[in-house]
Amino acid sequence: MLLQNKTSVVTGGARGIGLATAQELAAHGSNIVLADLDAAALGRAAETLQTNVVKVVCDVTSPGDVDALVAAAVDSFGSLDVMVNNAGFTRDATMRKMTESDFDDVVSVHLKGAWLGTRAAADVMRRLGTAGSIINVSSISGKVGMPGQTNYSAAKAGIVGLTKAAAKELGFAGIRVNAIQPGIIRTDMVESLRPEILDQKLSEIPLARFGEPGEVASVVLFLASGMSSYMTGTVLEITGGRHA
Template sequence: MRLLENKTSVITGGAGGIGLASARALAQAGSSIVIGDKDHGRLDLALEELDLGDSCIGVQCDVTSSSDVTHLVNAAVSKFGSLDVMVNNAGFTRDATMRKMREEDFDSVLGVHLKGAWLGTRAAADVMRTEGTAGSIVNVSSISGKVGMAGQTNYSAAKAGMIGLTKAAAKELGFAGIRVNAVQPGIVRTELVESLKPEVLSAKLAEIPMKRFGEPAEVAQVILFLASGMSSYMTGSVLEITGGRHI
């Protein structure tokens, strides 16, 4: 039996990057997939690329909206009969030094990353408790939340906050058999990373003992591990996926 046979997984920000790679990995492990994304066009492209037929649906979702997130998790139960895995992955950046950062860019990044993960964790846990599911919630943080990055006071604060959220939620939900863990990726080859200047990429590469950047699929495999029974006695854990950067 595959690791997630007869399970249903919801992934926010699932139309690209780590989210799309996670959808693919969880599907290959047997899970039905619900991908949530704010961009309807990207959702359609993702569904076409995944090509999973009736075992995958897309739901337009703004993760800062409680009603949208509730609709997303309810869609999983309505379509597939359960919610077993929740991956809170949605995110974006609005980088600037603290002096130059606009207040709205601080608020929006905190809203999508931290509030979005909180709403996703809360909504998924409510469904899992109601259904009696011993589910798994995985929050996608970042190494920026561990070390802090200049020019990313908003992003670093949000990603650090997700670690506190993960640990607190794990303590609240453990009695119900619901596990809450987090991953902290480093530099991963996504559209965002590919857009950086060559000199910036070169400087970051020099900090990585493994001398290469990560791939979305490599992060997805760790998310699969945390989603599956292979990590059945892990909760409140934070796994770094950085090639050794910032150890």
């Protein structure tokens, strides 16, 4: 029970990596504040958590929504110990075909959303004197860049810079800020890819398989818990060796 009596906020928590993360943190004793823009999916996800859970419909690009999200953690459970900035989506296209709105929307949700979440969580943690942990979900696309993902790759690379800068700003307060970079993880988004694309990507992975959401969640648990108490500003790749 690595997070007994702790409180964790997870954005984009209704499905995929976000839901697996919430389930893993809950399994180790954490209260959960589950956030997503999809209210119906949020309700279904909350039913899978065997812990104290609060659901919050949240647009991570809205400062007001994000402030209300972290306030819900304190109002409901009296603390905020872990913030997982996971919300995101893709709108893939080559630069020639990508619209400006597709670029702006992806960067806003991923990068601005992580910045707002980091800022809001840090403000609460400093006010409460919490030696908290903030985990930002980047992607291996932010390390190597992927064709058709100039928006997504740019946003995910930006999250790395955000994480490292925030770690330097917040270390004095005992607040740790780290990032993860998942590779190909078996989520609904990945399963929707054409078979030939999946086969090509699989051939690039030394472990010869795709990752599971729970394998990402276990790394988030490590960063959220005292097991990583002397780690901040780090970026952990969860890729099966792809692009190592």
